[in-house]
Amino acid sequence: MKRYDGIKNIMKYVTNEIVVGNIGFPSRELYEIKDRNRNFYMLGSMGLASSIGLGLALSQKEKVVVLDGDGSILMNLGSLVTIANQNPNNLILIVMDNCVYGSTGNQPTYSQNIDLLKVAKSAGFKNSYDFNEINFKDILIKNQTDSTFIHYKTSSGNANVGIIDLTPETIKKRFMDSI
Ligand SMILES: Cc1ncc(C[n+]2csc(CCOP(=O)(O)OP(=O)(O)O)c2C)c(N)n1
Numbered sequence: 001m002k003r004y005d006g007i008k009n010i011m012k013y014v015t016n017e018i019v020v021g022n023i024g025f026p027s028r029e030l031y032e033i034k035d036r037n038r039n040f041y042m043l044g045s046m047g048l049a050s051s052i053g054l055g056l057a058l059s060q061k062e063k064v065v066v067l068d069g070d071g072s073i074l075m076n077l078g079s080l081v082t083i084a085n086q087n088p089n090n091l092i093l094i095v096m097d098n099c100v101y102g103s104t105g106n107q108p109t110y111s112q113n114i115d116l117l118k119v120a121k122s123a124g125f126k127n128s129y130d131f132n133e134i135n136f137k138d139i140l141i142k143n144q145t146d147s148t149f150i151h152y153k154t155s156s157g158n159a160n161v162g163i164i165d166l167t168p169e170t171i172k173k174r175f176m177d178s179i
Helices: 003-011 025-034 049-059 070-075 078-086 116-123 136-141 168-178
Strands: 018-021 039-041 064-069 091-097 127-130 148-153
Touching: 003 025, 003 064, 003 091, 018 025, 018 049, 025 039, 025 064, 039 168, 049 064, 049 070, 049 078, 049 091, 064 070, 070 091, 078 116, 116 127, 116 148, 136 148
Parallel strands: 018 039, 018 064, 064 091, 091 148, 127 148
Antiparallel strands: none
């Protein structure tokens, strides 16, 4: 199963939640699957989807779902420690792990050699799950007491989707207006 179908599996349960899309194809796929004002398509800042999600979770009451990538979370591992310690209960960080930098040509990442779920647990996440072993809808609907980390293993490959034909200003404005 590729990232595109993984995002579909997640988005079919998303209603009012804030969603942060990782740079590149994850955001482009999200845009095609379910564009909404409450999606924040992060365009340039590789590694920072989780940090942006943390800031949103700390400042908003709504649940925040971050669609991150393995290469990006490995680039900003400190973010896991910060999130686990700040521990906003409305943050769900999903790392879609295809073991490659998919958006730039499938160069391998180090995630092939490490267990990101164990890394998240070691960083202090009290709720950490394998997507395939949970009922995601339940996790999304129920009130959690801590931040949630979800490891979602996918195969590599990007869907044949277009670019996001919104200006960065529009993405920001409509997102800010919606929250
Ligand atoms: C600081 C920085 N380095 C590199 C890039 C180029 N870049 C954009 S997306 C990406 C790959 C992201 O990989 P991953 O987080 O694993 O997500 P995937 O595309 O595989 O879903 C890279 C290397 C960038 N935008 N910024």
